[in-house]
Amino acid sequence: xxxxxxxxxxxxxxxxxxxxxxxxxxxxxxxxxxxxxxxxxxxxxxxxxxxxxxxxxxxxxxxxxxxxxxxxxxxxxxxxxxxxxxxxxxxxxxxxxxxxxxxxxxxxxxxxxxxxxxxxxxxxxxxxxxxxxxxxxxxxxxxxxxxxxxxxxxxxxxxxxxxxxxxxxxxxxxxxxxxxxxxxxxxxxxxxxxxxxxxxxxxxxxxxxxxxxxxxxxxxxxxxxxxxxxxxxxxxxxxxxxxxxxxxxxxxxxxxxxxxxxxxxxxxxxxxxxxxxxxxxxxxxxxxxxxxxxxxxxxxxxxxxxxxxxxxxxxxxxxxxxxxxxxxxxxxxxxxxxxxxxxxxxxxxxxxxxxxxxxxxxxxxxxxxxxxxxxxxxxxxxxxxxxxxxx
Amino acid sequence: xxxxxxxxxxxxxxxxxxxxxxxxxxxxxxxxxxxxxxxxxxxxxxxxxxxxxxxxxxxxxxxxxxxxxxxxxxxxxxxxxxxxxxxxxxxxxxxxxxxxxxxxxxxxxxxxxxxxxxxxxxxxxxxxxxxxxxxxxxxxxxxxxxxxxxxxxxxxxxxxxxxxxxxxxxxxxxxxxxxxxxxxxxxxxxxxxxxxxxxxxxxxxxxxxxxxxxxxxxxxxxxxxxxxxxxxxxxxxxxxxxxxxxxxxxxxxxxxxxxxxxxxxxxxxxxxxxxxxxxxxxxxxxxxxxxxxxxxxxxxxxxxxxxxxxxxxxxxxxxxxxxxxxxxxxxxxxxxxxxxxxxxxxxxxxxxxxxxx
Numbered sequence: 001x002x003x004x005x006x007x008x009x010x011x012x013x014x015x016x017x018x019x020x021x022x023x024x025x026x027x028x029x030x031x032x033x034x035x036x037x038x039x040x041x042x043x044x045x046x047x048x049x050x051x052x053x054x055x056x057x058x059x060x061x062x063x064x065x066x067x068x069x070x071x072x073x074x075x076x077x078x079x080x081x082x083x084x085x086x087x088x089x090x091x092x093x094x095x096x097x098x099x100x101x102x103x104x105x106x107x108x109x110x111x112x113x114x115x116x117x118x119x120x121x122x123x124x125x126x127x128x129x130x131x132x133x134x135x136x137x138x139x140x141x142x143x144x145x146x147x148x149x150x151x152x153x154x155x156x157x158x159x160x161x162x163x164x165x166x167x168x169x170x171x172x173x174x175x176x177x178x179x180x181x182x183x184x185x186x187x188x189x190x191x192x193x194x195x196x197x198x199x200x201x202x203x204x205x206x207x208x209x210x211x212x213x214x215x216x217x218x219x220x221x222x223x224x225x226x227x228x229x230x231x232x233x234x235x236x237x238x239x240x241x242x243x244x245x246x247x248x249x250x251x252x253x254x255x256x257x258x259x260x261x262x263x264x265x266x267x268x269x270x271x272x273x274x275x276x277x278x279x280x281x282x283x284x285x286x287x288x289x290x291x292x293x294x295x296x297x298x299x300x301x302x303x304x305x306x307x308x309x310x311x312x313x314x315x316x317x318x319x320x321x322x323x324x325x326x327x328x329x330x331x332x333x334x335x336x337x338x339x340x341x342x343x344x345x346x347x348x349x350x351x352x353x354x355x356x357x358x359x360x361x362x363x364x365x366x367x368x369x370x371x372x373x374x375x376x377x378x379x380x381x382x383x384x385x386x387x388x389x390x391x
Numbered sequence: 392x393x394x395x396x397x398x399x400x401x402x403x404x405x406x407x408x409x410x411x412x413x414x415x416x417x418x419x420x421x422x423x424x425x426x427x428x429x430x431x432x433x434x435x436x437x438x439x440x441x442x443x444x445x446x447x448x449x450x451x452x453x454x455x456x457x458x459x460x461x462x463x464x465x466x467x468x469x470x471x472x473x474x475x476x477x478x479x480x481x482x483x484x485x486x487x488x489x490x491x492x493x494x495x496x497x498x499x500x501x502x503x504x505x506x507x508x509x510x511x512x513x514x515x516x517x518x519x520x521x522x523x524x525x526x527x528x529x530x531x532x533x534x535x536x537x538x539x540x541x542x543x544x545x546x547x548x549x550x551x552x553x554x555x556x557x558x559x560x561x562x563x564x565x566x567x568x569x570x571x572x573x574x575x576x577x578x579x580x581x582x583x584x585x586x587x588x589x590x591x592x593x594x595x596x597x598x599x600x601x602x603x604x605x606x607x608x609x610x611x612x613x614x615x616x617x618x619x620x621x622x623x624x625x626x627x628x629x630x631x632x633x634x635x636x637x638x639x640x641x642x643x644x645x646x647x648x649x650x651x652x653x654x655x656x657x658x659x660x661x662x663x664x665x666x667x668x669x670x671x672x673x674x675x676x677x678x679x680x681x682x683x684x685x686x687x688x689x690x691x692x693x694x695x696x697x698x699x700x701x702x703x704x705x706x707x708x709x710x711x712x713x714x715x716x717x718x719x720x721x722x723x724x725x726x727x728x729x730x731x732x733x734x735x736x737x738x739x740x741x742x743x744x745x746x747x748x
Binding site: 310311313314315317318380381383384386387 | 460
């Protein structure tokens with residue numbers, strides 16, 4: 001099988017898996033006062049320090065969570081609630097049109113249920129946000145803005161955002177800036193302190209750690225209302241018994257991925273560039289989406305005019321190639337990607353797209369398999385498109 | 392063969408897909424998403440196109456061990472089946488949406504797309520037999536037989552269809568599903584019309600066609616005997632819900648004899664007046680052999696689960712004429728007339744047409 005869907009999830013690193021299994025054998029609740037509890041607590045705190053060290057944060061800024069969606073929801077809702085409660089009628093949320101649904105839908109929910117007003121920042125044809133647009137937004141509404149949230153790198157088209165510049169603009173207006181860096185950590189350099197953001201989401205399973213564990217890096221001076229109430233284990237911002245084994249494995253994966261980032265990015269970007277060139281050669285009419293330069297090293301995203309992404313996916317799947325239409329699903333039904341639409345693509349182009357994402361286990365053979373299967377699949381999918389509902 | 396199994400989330404299509412695998416085919420499961428908003432369709436065990444059904448289908452595909460995808464056919468279904476359903480009622484006819492769905496969606500849009508994607512055939516869980524002779528026959532389970540709603544299929548469509556359940560009874564299919572570990576083994580059968588959530592066809596039509604008050608007229612006397620809020624809500628042969636102001640002079644029950652959309656009139660009369668000995672149909676298909684150029688002695692069925700009647704059928708261009716050996720009551724335009732040849736190995740579908748009069 002050629003697995004070209006590492007942005008969905010990537011295999012666990014051996015060292016993370018071993019750390020997980022070894023820790024999971026040990027008993028101990030990190031909140032207990034006895035020896036077993038202290039041992040678990042030590043594992044958690046060591047992990048916190050390791051994560052902080054490689055991501056440019058202080059250990060006290062690391063809040064362990066149940067993964068990316070929880071971290072995003074905690075940042076978006078928690079900061080909104082805290083800022084609104086602090087007075088000053090701060091109930092505007094500024095976000096981008098290309099966010100992952102974990103941010104997009106949380107922001108939408110605030111708009112529908114919590115009286116938030118939302119300012120959506122547009123992107124250009126490459127999916128890039130403009131700091132000037134944020135400046136204009138904040139110049140107009142700055143005193144009423146509760147937070148700005150914009151992703152570090154896009155999960156569909158791979159475009160890397162000018163996060164430091166955006167965060168600097170937000171700082172000028174004294175507005176906390178959250179970034180969803182789920183796709184970025186381990187792929188591009190990410191430094192919490194240097195970036196100037198107030199909050200940053202990272203998750204384990206996109207970088208070789210386990211699913212279901214992640215963190216929100218959260219500045220000490222950023223008031224945040226909890227989503228989950230209970231024992232208050234994580235700085236009183238997040239409750240729930242700490243997943244010691246998951247946290248240990250997560251920390252190992254974060255450390256390994258971040259320390260190896262440069263070498264990894266060079267190798268994977270070269271493989272990706274090869275993939276892109278050969279796909280373009282095999283299917284000359286394919287459109288390469290996203291920013292060609294400021295881009296995640298493992299991401300290749302194309303539209304195949306006249307095809308439907310889900311038909312291509314089915315045909316490639318039958319040939320043992322795993323990829324993604326990159327779009328949101330409701331009951332498995334493909335919706336046109338909101339990211340592509342925000343980039344100005346029409347409905348057909350948005351529906352004709354496929355995402356191939358490489359990761360630490362990717363090889364040249366994976367690319368060979370794709371390039372061998374793709375032209376036939378495109379030809380078939382194009383014929384099949386004639387039988388879809390006319391729109 | 393590479394075959395596409397249409398999986399509704401029910402027990403029949405799950406077992407059909409499993410049997411196709413056993414028969415040596417390379418099977419891919421597909422669930423058709425037909426609802427634009429799944430919440431508005433029948434939910435739970437009775438439906439065929441809700442989120443829950445989609446999950447049931449996916450789980451069945453997991454157990455069988457085949458790839459599974461969801462195909463979005465909602466717009467097409469809406470245009471070809473739901474809108475058609477409303478338009479037919481508005482025109483005073485009584486459509487059969489399951490039949491239309493087979494004709495336009497399952498064995499047309501889905502089959503065509505499947506063939507374009509490299510599949511050789513579509514497998515469904517319909518209860519009907521389709522053997523190597525290419526003839527469509529009734530299921531061995533006469534009570535569950537679905538040959539009537541498949542009789543609209545053309546030769547080309549049948550040649551690319553596989554119905555693995557025709558030799559089994561429903562009880563056997565359920566038992567086999569349980570044996571195979573399919574959780575849908577005891578899922579209740581779907582009934583009625585999947586896109587009318589509460590089963591209230593009249594309300595569904597009223598919402599789309601609006602109130603259209605008009606007269607109910609007695610066929611014998613010509614007198615106005617009642618009123619209605621939309622002629623589209625009536626079906627030929629209907630007795631209940633007429634709310635007539637006056638009883639018939641002879642005190643006998645009255646039935647809907649005809650619906651005239653032009654004047655928005657519902658005509659009622661005694662049961663005998665419903666009796667029909669000649670039926671005309673349009674758009675005939677003939678798959679039980681070469682298209683006949685003379686009269687054919689056969690049996691005809693005039694609605695789903697209706698009785699069969701001996702008849703002589705003639706195909707004349709785009710029309711089909713049937714002379715019934717004995718009169719039948721309640722023949723509604725818009726339904727199909729299906730001609731069968733009695734056969735101990737399962738009555739053979741000869742052909743069909745849409746009833747016009």
